[in-house]
Amino acid sequence: MRKVTVNLGKRSYPVAIGSGILSSLGAYLKKMDIGSDAFIVTNAFLKNKYGRKLAQGLSAKGFPCHFKLVADSENSKSMETAGQVIKELAGFDHKRKIFIIAFGGGVVGDLAGFVASVYKRGISYVQVPTTLLAQVDSSIGGKTAVDLALGKNLVGAIYQPRLVLSEIDFLKTLNREQFSSGMAEVIKYAVIKDKHLFCFLENNHKKIIRKDPSALEYIIASCSRIKAEIVSRDEKETRGQRTILNFGHTIGHALEAAGAYRGYNHGQAVSLGISAALELSLDYKLIDADSAQRIRDLLRLYGLPLKVRGVTAAAIIRAHYHDKKFSGKENKFVLSAGIGRARIIRNIKLDLIEKAVEGLF
């Protein structure tokens, strides 16, 4: 088991990563004095697969549990679903102190965290992430949100959990597509901050694809440490440090929006976004051609795309200009300054951006 800490003064919290650690959740919670009744937000698949084990561990330490099931879809990140969860939470909230467990992927994590942030002006919650993407990214850092028809993540708060428990055994049941989607984020971390992790991903491909627990533990702990350090220094993304986590996400988000969130899953879109960012990094002479090729080869090795199908370059560029982060005149890209280093570049000329997007076809 490995442990990482998100350092935020009184709101600091641990991230525990390991195989077979779910059974210790009750003991952790007991020590933290988090409350007495557990309200678990999850979906039917996860409850059927892992719910009994989760509940047993909690009951053994004296926590009564209540499962609230939400539909298994991004649509659950909505004001409507949040309202339903809050109503049921209020019904279950007796005189004892209640807390929330977000038990699922990023959808459940964002929704349950959002509910925790607003119910009674904020109650304690813990993240028990079950996808690779949620373990390395969404469960850490306190960004909670629901979507509106106008756009993703438009309503939410930065509200930190009290604990993140990443049980590696959950990843055994992830399908190949979900696993490789998470690997896009893992590769992102390696490229922006961790050359050693990058080499590990190159040299241990077979083990990782086989979901070897010790290889996964190393990867998830490395990513969690990077995210925890960045969040500790720039919790609210006001100091520009959290920005580097957007590597591959500028064009990636545009692609997701252009495909109306159907064409590519998040990791695939990020992979294509990384590929476009590499083109710009080459234009700016920040990275050499061999390193850029190594990064592309690694994405391909993990089943991630480098070429776009199903949307036009014009639609991607149009979506890029509608992005909420693209503020008027100035654009901002995270580029690669060699494996393990990132740089933020502003005001990139339109024709260079267009050339990078067209290079994806």
Ligand SMILES: NC(=O)c1ccc[n+]([C@@H]2O[C@H](COP(=O)([O-])OP(=O)(O)OC[C@H]3O[C@@H](n4cnc5c(N)ncnc54)[C@H](O)[C@@H]3O)[C@@H](O)[C@H]2O)c1
């Ligand atoms: N808060 C943040 O900082 C942050 C960061 C990145 C992404 N996100 C959000 O995360 C969401 C995407 O998260 P995601 O990729 O985890 O998607 P998800 O939560 O939809 O999970 C993907 C699928 O995997 C299934 N699943 C979950 N755990 C499983 C397991 N152990 N075995 C088998 N199947 C399992 C789910 O039921 C679902 O069908 C998006 O809404 C995105 O906006 C948030």
Ligand SMILES: [Zn+2]
């Ligand atoms: Zn992402």
